[in-house]
Amino acid sequence: MAKPKSGAKKATPAPKKDNAARLELLKSASKRVAKVATKVAKAVKDVKDKVTKSAKAKTPAKASPEKSVDKPAKGASEKPPAKAKTASAKTAAAKNPAEAPPKDKVKASSSKGGKAAAAPPPPAQERPRPRATKLPPVGEPLTKRETEQLLTAGEGRGVMGEGSLKGRLVVSDGMPHLVVVGRDKRELTFLLQGPDQEVLPAYVEHKVSVSGLIRKLTNYGGTVDVRKYSAKKLEAEIPVVAPVETEAKLRYLSPGEVSMVTSAGMGSGIKGFASLRGNLEMTGEDFVLVLSNGGTRQQVSFLLEGKNAKGMRRHVGQLLVVTGVVEKASGWGGKVIVENFEPRPAEARVSREDMEIVHVEGEVPTSVDVKLNHGLTVRLQEQPGYTWAIEPTLAKRVGLREARYEPGSDETGATREFFFTPRNPGVSEVEFFLAKALTPGVVERSFKINVTVKP
16 A cells, blocks of 8 residues: 655545534524514504503594504514514404405405406397297178277277278387377387288388288287288478468358358357358347347357448348358357348248237246146347347257247337247246357346146
8 A cells, every 4th residue: 555645644524514503503593583573562562552541541632653663672683573563453453344455355466376257147148039920710800890999099908800900110129010090199009910020020110001810908009910911111201381371261161161150069260251041130239140049048149240231220030141251259159241131031930829828028937837739928128238048958848939039119128039839748947048149158147937837
C-alpha cells in the first residue's frame, strides 16, 4: 500500500447535523406563537367590551374601536394579528347579522372555479288546439224567427240550424272568427269550423260570407260549420268632402208623408208643399185647421199663417182644403203658410131626430141619466189659446160623435159642443180638459160629470 506523501494532511469527514435539536427548537417557537395569539385575542375582546360599556354610559357619540384594535402587543408577529382580525369579524357578524354578507354571495365568490349557474328552463310548448275538420250532417234550415234571435245580442242561446252569415273575419288565438253586426248594431262573434279552417285566416279583415250549420252557444256568439264561403276585400274609406251649404229646396210631400202629417204622434220635422183637408176653427184671433181626432187630447191641428189666411173668417166651422208650405213641429201639429184655400161642402152630420137628448151647459160637475142609443150634449165656453178635449179611450167608450166648434158673436164668446150617443149600458165618469191649443199635454183645468147609461 502506498504511503502518503510527506507533508500532506489527512481529510477529515464533515460533522453530522443534529436533527433532534432542530425539532425541539421548532416546537418551542410554535408554542410561543400560540401563546402570543391567545393573548392578542383576549386583549382585543377586553378592549371591545370596554368600548361598548363606555359608549352606553356616555353620550351616543360614536366610538372608534378600530384605533384600539390597530395597536398590537409588542413582540407579536405578523400572522397573529390576521387571526385576531378574522375572530373580530366573526364576533361582529354574530352581533349584527344584518351587516353580515349573505351566504349565497360568499359561496359564489369562494367557488370561482365551480360550475356555471344553471340556465333557465325552456318555456313549455303550447299544445295545438283541437280543430273541427269534419262537417256534421245537414240540419234543419233556420226559420225567420230563429234568424232574428240569432242576430239579436242577449237572446237566442241554443238556436241551431242551417243558414248564412256575413261579417268581418278576424283571427283570435289562431282561430278564424266571423264578427257579425247584429240587429241592434252590437257585434256577435262566431268561430268558423270545418275543413276550410286552415285557409280562412288568409282572409283577415275581409268581408266574408259563410253558409253552413250555425250554432249560437252563448247570447253573444257561437260556431259555424262552414260548407261554403266567399271573401271580398274591404274597400278603402274614401274621404268625405264636406258638402257646400246650400239653401234647402222645398218639395211636394208624398202621399205617405201627408198621411204622417195628419196622424197623431207621427211626422215631426216634416216640411214641404202639401194640400191638407180639415175643419176651420179659431183660437183667439188665429185660425186653426183641425185635421184628425177633433175634440180629444190626440187632436192634430195646424196654425194658418200668411197673407192669404186673412179672408177665412166667414168660413169658420166649415170644411176647407188648404194648400201651402206645411211644417209639422211636433206630433200634434205645426203651422201652414197658406198659398190658397178652397171651401168644400160640409160633411153629413149625425141625425138627432127621434132621440131623447140630455143637455149639460157649462163647467158644472153633475150626474146625468141617458138612455141607451140616445143623445147627450155638453156645451162649454172656449178661451183664446185653449181648447176643450177628452181622453181618446173615453171618447170611444161613451160614443163621442161630434166635437163641433161654434163661433161666437160680439156679446158671447165661442163655444164647443160635445155630442155623445152611448152604446153600452153602465156608469162612466167623463172628464173634460181645457188644454193649450197645439199642445194637448198642457192642461189649464178640468171638471167631471157622471153619466149613467140605462137600457
